[in-house]
Amino acid sequence: MIRINNLVKEYKTKKQTVLGVDNVSVTIEKGEIFGIVGYSGAGKSSLIRCLNLLEKPTSGEIIIDGQDLTKLNSRELRLARQKISMIFQHFHLIKAKTVYENLAFALKAARVPKSEIEPRVTELLEMVGLSDKAQAYPAQLSGGQKQRVGIARALANNPSVLLCDEATSALDPSTTKSILKLLKDINKQLGLTIVLITHEMEVVKEICDRMAVMQDGRIVEEGPVYDLFANPRQPLTKQFIENILQFELPPHLLKSRTGKLIKIQFKGSIAEESVVSEVFQKYKVRGNILHGKIEYIQETPLGIFIMELIGEESEIQAAIRYITAKTQSLEVLDRAA
Numbered sequence: 001m002i003r004i005n006n007l008v009k010e011y012k013t014k015k016q017t018v019l020g021v022d023n024v025s026v027t028i029e030k031g032e033i034f035g036i037v038g039y040s041g042a043g044k045s046s047l048i049r050c051l052n053l054l055e056k057p058t059s060g061e062i063i064i065d066g067q068d069l070t071k072l073n074s075r076e077l078r079l080a081r082q083k084i085s086m087i088f089q090h091f092h093l094i095k096a097k098t099v100y101e102n103l104a105f106a107l108k109a110a111r112v113p114k115s116e117i118e119p120r121v122t123e124l125l126e127m128v129g130l131s132d133k134a135q136a137y138p139a140q141l142s143g144g145q146k147q148r149v150g151i152a153r154a155l156a157n158n159p160s161v162l163l164c165d166e167a168t169s170a171l172d173p174s175t176t177k178s179i180l181k182l183l184k185d186i187n188k189q190l191g192l193t194i195v196l197i198t199h200e201m202e203v204v205k206e207i208c209d210r211m212a213v214m215q216d217g218r219i220v221e222e223g224p225v226y227d228l229f230a231n232p233r234q235p236l237t238k239q240f241i242e243n244i245l246q247f248e249l250p251p252h253l254l255k256s257r258t259g260k261l262i263k264i265q266f267k268g269s270i271a272e273e274s275v276v277s278e279v280f281q282k283y284k285v286r287g288n289i290l291h292g293k294i295e296y297i298q299e300t301p302l303g304i305f306i307m308e309l310i311g312e313e314s315e316i317q318a319a320i321r322y323i324t325a326k327t328q329s330l331e332v333l334d335r336a337a
């Protein structure tokens with residue numbers, strides 16, 4: 001488990017002091033994938049770099065498996081860091097060394113006995129699906145393959161925590177998916193705790209269990225990913241979610257509508273029930289679905305529909321009450337209200 005208590009990171013320049021992290025407290029459970037999202041300058045890098053003391057916190061505690069990293073001497077910190085690995089947006093591989101040598105180098109640095117290096121490198125390459133690239137140099141690899149080497153190197157010391165600093169930001173969408181799948185697989189296989197920072201909600205949606213949203217050095221909202229997608233409370237979280245769900249109806253579509261416009265969210269198993277067709281059977285209303293989408297937040301569905309209901313006002317109201325009772329989530333849209 002990782003506990004961050006009242007973490008502050010200030011950067012002092014000649015002219016001013018900049019607050020990178022402003023009194024953040026958060027707990028990350030063992031074995032979970034925790035995502036931190038925020039726009040540029042929100043403090044994500046500062047926060048994640050404080051987690052392994054790449055940046056020295058100005059104040060606060062970083063407690064990993066019961067040990068406060070900020071209180072360790074340099075020898076103790078070196079040992080503790082072996083259990084906290086990191087991967088980076090731009091991979092940080094040694095260009096003049098082959099894939100094999102890059103991994104062997106990390107193992108040597110961790111003082112792994114010589115005889116164990118070759119079998120361990122072979123095992124790591126298998127784990128990340130790169131057994132055929134042992135003799136390639138980084139320049140001969142695609143971005144996705146480079147990140148696989150980065151992941152293999154990060155796993156070399158059997159860490160308990162993996163920090164991912166915008167690990168997929170330099171990759172195209174399909175390569176991003178395959179790297180995220182690999183991260184999820186190793187999280188499951190090895191029980192590794194993963195903390196990732198990203199500005200892309202897709203990444204969080206794809207693999208994170210819980211997430212935090214950062215702004216101006218602070219965490220403005222945190223919780224299980226599904227809950228934040230289904231019920232974002234803070235304006236910034238809403239903004240991030242809207243980027244994914246994109247639920248604006250084009251104005252010309254609204255103009256021509258005469259019925260009552262409603263927006264319904266179907267959460268979890270209710271998304272698979274036939275609430276809408278039941279409504280048409282029970283009440284004298286007709287309906288047009290104007291916009292609809294079911295997103296899967298990992299395995300759990302989140303459906304959003306915009307519909308126009310047409311009929312007598314009393315029947316429409318009864319239909320609205322029925323859907324509200326079933327879904328706990330119905331909004332009558334202003335335009336037609």
Ligand SMILES: Nc1ncnc2c1ncn2[C@@H]1O[C@H](COP(=O)(O)OP(=O)(O)OP(=O)(O)O)[C@@H](O)[C@H]1O
Pocket residue numbers: 011012013018019020021038039040041042043044045046047
């Ligand atoms: N070494 C530094 N010296 C001075 N100010 C810094 C330094 N590093 C970060 N900052 C400032 O701290 C704040 C948080 O920056 P940080 O890089 O942590 O944000 P971020 O969310 O990771 O953004 P990005 O995604 O652009 O890296 C910013 O105002 C930034 O200018």
